[in-house]
Amino acid sequence: MSSLSIATATEVFDLLRDDLAAIESEFAHQSDSPVEVVTDIAQYLIAGGGKRIRPMMLLLSARAVGCESEARIRLGAVVEMLHTATLVHDDIIDEASTRRGRPSSNTTWGNAKCVLAGDWLYMQSFQTALAERNFRILDLLISLTQQMVEGELLQMEKLGHLINEEEYFDLIYRKTACLFKVSMQLGAVIAVPPTTPNAAPFEEALGEYGRNLGLAFQIVDDVLDLTAQDDVLGKPTASDLREGKATLAVIHALERGTGADREAIRTVLADRSFARVAHADILEILQRHESLAYAMDTACAYAEAARQSIADLPESDYKRALLWVPGFVTTRDR
Amino acid sequence: MSSLSIATATEVFDLLRDDLAAIESEFAHQSDSPVEVVTDIAQYLIAGGGKRIRPMMLLLSARAVGCESEARIRLGAVVEMLHTATLVHDDIIDEASTRRGRPSSNTTWGNAKCVLAGDWLYMQSFQTALAERNFRILDLLISLTQQMVEGELLQMEKLGHLINEEEYFDLIYRKTACLFKVSMQLGAVIAVPPTTPNAAPFEEALGEYGRNLGLAFQIVDDVLDLTAQDDVLGKPTASDLREGKATLAVIHALERGTGADREAIRTVLADRSFARVAHADILEILQRHESLAYAMDTACAYAEAARQSIADLPESDYKRALLWVPGFVTTRDR
Numbered sequence: 001m002s003s004l005s006i007a008t009a010t011e012v013f014d015l016l017r018d019d020l021a022a023i024e025s026e027f028a029h030q031s032d033s034p035v036e037v038v039t040d041i042a043q044y045l046i047a048g049g050g051k052r053i054r055p056m057m058l059l060l061s062a063r064a065v066g067c068e069s070e071a072r073i074r075l076g077a078v079v080e081m082l083h084t085a086t087l088v089h090d091d092i093i094d095e096a097s098t099r100r101g102r103p104s105s106n107t108t109w110g111n112a113k114c115v116l117a118g119d120w121l122y123m124q125s126f127q128t129a130l131a132e133r134n135f136r137i138l139d140l141l142i143s144l145t146q147q148m149v150e151g152e153l154l155q156m157e158k159l160g161h162l163i164n165e166e167e168y169f170d171l172i173y174r175k176t177a178c179l180f181k182v183s184m185q186l187g188a189v190i191a192v193p194p195t196t197p198n199a200a201p202f203e204e205a206l207g208e209y210g211r212n213l214g215l216a217f218q219i220v221d222d223v224l225d226l227t228a229q230d231d232v233l234g235k236p237t238a239s240d241l242r243e244g245k246a247t248l249a250v251i252h253a254l255e256r257g258t259g260a261d262r263e264a265i266r267t268v269l270a271d272r273s274f275a276r277v278a279h280a281d282i283l284e285i286l287q288r289h290e291s292l293a294y295a296m297d298t299a300c301a302y303a304e305a306a307r308q309s310i311a312d313l314p315e316s317d318y319k320r321a322l323l324w325v326p327g328f329v330t331t332r333d334r
Numbered sequence: 335m336s337s338l339s340i341a342t343a344t345e346v347f348d349l350l351r352d353d354l355a356a357i358e359s360e361f362a363h364q365s366d367s368p369v370e371v372v373t374d375i376a377q378y379l380i381a382g383g384g385k386r387i388r389p390m391m392l393l394l395s396a397r398a399v400g401c402e403s404e405a406r407i408r409l410g411a412v413v414e415m416l417h418t419a420t421l422v423h424d425d426i427i428d429e430a431s432t433r434r435g436r437p438s439s440n441t442t443w444g445n446a447k448c449v450l451a452g453d454w455l456y457m458q459s460f461q462t463a464l465a466e467r468n469f470r471i472l473d474l475l476i477s478l479t480q481q482m483v484e485g486e487l488l489q490m491e492k493l494g495h496l497i498n499e500e501e502y503f504d505l506i507y508r509k510t511a512c513l514f515k516v517s518m519q520l521g522a523v524i525a526v527p528p529t530t531p532n533a534a535p536f537e538e539a540l541g542e543y544g545r546n547l548g549l550a551f552q553i554v555d556d557v558l559d560l561t562a563q564d565d566v567l568g569k570p571t572a573s574d575l576r577e578g579k580a581t582l583a584v585i586h587a588l589e590r591g592t593g594a595d596r597e598a599i600r601t602v603l604a605d606r607s608f609a610r611v612a613h614a615d616i617l618e619i620l621q622r623h624e625s626l627a628y629a630m631d632t633a634c635a636y637a638e639a640a641r642q643s644i645a646d647l648p649e650s651d652y653k654r655a656l657l658w659v660p661g662f663v664t665t666r667d668r
Contacts, residue, residue, distance in 0.1 A: 035484045037491060089453060093446040112427040115449055116487045119423060122456070123480040130472055138464055138472065146457040150369045153450045157371060 007317070007324040015321055019059045019073060020052060026077035030124055041109055041117040042124075045084050048100050054079040054183045057213070060325070061187025061206045064310075064318035071132055071190040078125045079183045082141065085121035086148055088114050093152065094243060134194035137186060144182045147174050160244035160270055165251055169215070172222075177214025184210030205309050209322065212306035217329050219299040222247035223292055224334065226283070238279050244272045248298060250282075252291040261285045296330070303330045341651070341658040349655055353393045353407060354386060360411035364458055375443055375451040376458075379418045382434050388413040388517045391547070394659070395521025395540045398644075398652035405466055405524040412459045413517045416475065419455035420482055422448050427486065428577060468528035471520060478516045481508050494578035494604050502585055503549070506556075511548025518544030539643050543656065546640035551663050553633040556581035557626055558668065560617070572613050578606045582632060584616075586625040595619045630664070637664045 013020075031042030055076035062072040090096070091104040092111050098104055106114045122145065129137050151174025158167065188203035225240050226249060240247050246254070246269060254265055264277045264285060274282075286292050303326035313319050347354075365376035389410035396406040424430070425438040426445050432438055440448045456479065463471050485508025492501065522537035559574045560583060574581050580588070580603060588599055598611045598619060608616075620626050637660035647653050 033484065035487050035491075037487055038484060089449050092449055111445065113487065113490060115423050115426055115452075116483050116490075118449075119453075119456070119483045120480060120487075122453070123476055123483060126460070126476050127480065130469070130476060133469060135464070135467060142457055142460050142464060146454065146461065149450050149453045149457060150367065150372060153369050153371055153447065153454075156447060156450075157369075 007320040009324075009328065011317070012321040012324055015063075015317055016056060016059050019076070020055065022073045023052070023055050023059075023076040023080070026073055027080070030077055030081060030128060033120065033124075037109070037113060038117060038120050041088075041105055041113065042121060044108070045088060045105055045117075045121075046081070048102060050080070050083070050100065052080060053217070054083055054179060057180060057183040057210060057325075058187050060318050060322050061184045061210075062190055063187075064313055064316055064322060065188055065191045065200075065202050065206070067187065067191035069190050072187065074128055074132070075137070075186050075190060078128050078141070079179065079186070081121050081125045081128075082145065083179060085118045085125065086145075086152075088118035088121065090152060092118075093156070132190070132194070134189065136189050136194070140182045140185055140189070144178055147178050151175050151178075155245070158245075160272065161246075162254060162266065162269070163246050163251065165248070168246070168248055168251055172215060172218040173211070176218040176221075177211045180214030180217065181207045181210035202310075202313060205312060209306045209309040212302045212309060213326055213329060216299045216302035216306065216326060219248055219295055219302070220330055220332065223249060223295050223299070224332075226250075226286065227292065228334065238274070238282070241268050241279075241282065242272055242274075244269050247295075249286050249291040249295040252294045253286050253289045256289045256291070257285060261289075299330050303327065341654040343658075343662065345651070346655040346658055349397075349651055350390060350393050353410070354389065356407045357386070357389050357393075357410045357414070360407055361414070364411055364415060364462060367454065367458075371443070371447060372451060372454050375422075375439055375447065376455060378442070379422060379439055379451075379455075380415070382436060384414070384417070384434065386414060387551070388417055388513060391514060391517040391544060391659075392521050394652050394656050395518040395544075396524055397521075398647055398650060398656060399522055399525045399534075399536050399540070401521065401525035403524050406521065408462055408466070409471070409520050409524060412462050412475070413513065413520070415455050415459045415462075416479065417513060419452045419459065420479075420486075422452035422455065424486060426452075427490070466524070466528070468523065470523050470528070474516045474519055474523070478512055481512050485509050485512075489579070492579075494606065495580075496588060496600065496603070497580050497585065499582070499585055502580070502582055506549060506552040507545070510552040510555075511545045514548030514551065515541045515544035536644075536647060539646060543640045543643040546636045546643060547660055547663060550633045550636035550640065550660060553582055553629055553636065554664055554666065557583060557629050557633070558666075560584075560620065561626065562668065572608070572616070575602050575613075575616065576606055576608075578603050581629075583620050583625040583629040586628045587620050587623045590623045590625070591619060595623075633664050637661065 027046045031039055031046055033039050033042070058076045058079055059072055087099065088105055091099055092106050092114055096104045097107050105117065126141065129141050151171055155171055184206040185203050188200040188206050192200040222240060226238055226247070228237060236242065250265060254262055257265070264281060267277050268274060268282060306326045307323050310319065310322055361380045365373055365380055367373050367376070392410045392413055393406055421433065422439055425433055426440050426448055430438045431441050439451065443451070460475065463475050485505055489505055518540040519537050522534040522540050526534045556574060560572055560581070562571060570576065584599060588596055598615060601611050602608060602616060640660045641657050644653065644656055
């Protein structure tokens with residue numbers, strides 16, 4: 001195979017199959033608590049699926065810089081558990097009734113237990129990371145978590161309000177791109193001994209790849225939320241607008257729309273419902289201003305920037321896989 | 335002053351005055367976030383008072399083993415912030431409307447923001463602790479937090495049910511004694527370089543003091559909850575029974591009471607109210623079986639065990655202060 005060719009989905013999953021299976025076992029091990037209800041909630045959440053995209057990022061990053069350490073399995077599980085912890089608390093905040101097509105954990109166990117289950121998942125992630133005895137890993141994970149929590153609070157402050165692109169990019173960085181970035185950085189960090197004084201080779205490039213990929217991923221997520229049908233995403237369509245969240249296509253239309261267009265969007269955001277303006281009317285506005293295309297073009301530009309970020313990485317099957325992922329992320333339909 | 339004499343409150347506060355003031359400044363510094371609402375909630379909670387007993391423990395412990403490091407100020411603030419984080423999440427869980435005589439944070443900002451504010455306080459505590467570059471500190475704090483979270487979940491499982499003494503002691507260890515223990519241990523840990531391979535001198539003795547003192551403290555807290563008037567504690571009287579929680583005196587009466595006594599207690603716990611059985615009737619049962627005295631005697635035994643734990647510590651004003659604290663804790667009326 002030429003080192004310049006792009007991998008296929010099958011090739012990428014073949015590369016990672018054993019590592020991903022090891023990460024699934026690691027979850028079972030890590031979600032074991034002396035308190036039964038913790039184990040129940042943790043296993044429900046982790047078995048609940050999810051695309052495991054963050055562990056995949058970490059594995060590809062680690063392998064691309066030649067890391068064979070078992071730490072990649074443990075930390076692959078850590079980034080997914082951390083992600084799961086944020087979802088549990090977010091579902092309480094959003095009063096979500098479903099997640100990934102199943103009842104959300106707060107619906108099943110109630111808010112009170114889920115506040116604590118989220119706390120427990122955070123602590124379990126940190127315990128596992130702490131066992132690596134590497135301060136750099138802890139620096140990345142703890143400041144990441146704080147940035148995500150701050151992002152969720154910022155998001156709440158802005159619900160129902162119009163925001164600009166800069167605010168949008170800050171929010172999606174904190175919500176998604178920052179964990180993608182750290183997952184990639186961790187791959188580089190565990191490839192060198194914990195006592196390495198300077199940044200690990202390629203840590204910055206891999207982190208930049210993760211940031212760009214994360215932004216592309218979230219922009220696509222937000223477009224799919226606007227356009228997909230109820231039964232595809234496992235949640236109500238246009239749930240962002242129903243929660244008062246303006247995403248990239250909506251912000252684009254607001255900046256270019258007529259007075260009536262702006263008013264229609266403003267009404268939905270303020271009402272947090274389609275009672276006065278129909279979902280189809282919003283889609284018509286977004287199409288008329290080519291706002292959905294603008295958002296997808298932006299996502300594709302970040303996907304391309306992700307590929308460019310790792311141009312200097314040595315050639316390998318893992319690099320080829322990393323070059324494939326951005327295209328996968330921007331062409332998915334769920 | 336003889337090294338055997340017991341200190342007075344004034345002497346103890348004089349010893350710690352400067353350090354406690356430095357810790358208050360450290361709070362202001364640590365609760366500063368780029369997200370305004372975080373700073374607002376954090377400052378409301380931390381300015382809300384509290385007895386600062388955990389930082390006091392840490393300071394006395396550190397000083398008693400000769401530690402002059404500024405780490406005692408930073409970690410003194412950390413243990414109080416960690417305590418505050420648990421209170422924010424507990425208030426959401428208990429649907430508390432007041433805390434320390436003021437509206438609770440969830441009443442003021444709503445549950446959603448307080449879930450995140452609690453998360454933020456946890457992360458901020460860990461960030462500060464992480465800056466010490468000492469794995470032992472992080473081991474203690476993270477496993478402590480996980481034990482506390484598990485304890486709160488265990489408590490929820492047992493609400494409205496009868497529990498035995500063993501279960502009660504496990505719950506109050508997790509709720510209170512475990513953080514007292516870690517606060518004391520941290521004092522010993524920062525007195526030695528981070529690379530010290532074995533436990534710091536006196537770490538075990540000081541930890542044991544903290545555990546015993548914490549148990550005494552919580553038993554007294556639970557007795558005061560049963561007996562004090564509304565306006566003394568800043569919360570409704572007998573709030574534990576109203577939440578379905580059986581504490582030591584109640585467990586004692588359940589084990590010794592007549593069938594009618596047991597039934598009366600069982601009714602209040604199951605109803606989580608005094609609608610069918612009056613508060614005064616419960617107090618009469620507890621008095622008839624000398625259950626409140628039994629609980630206070632138990633607290634005093636743990637207070638004495640705390641003093642015994644540090645018998646081998648070198649004599650100093652700080653040791654004298656530590657010998658004074660258990661008596662203060664068991665004779666307080668709020």
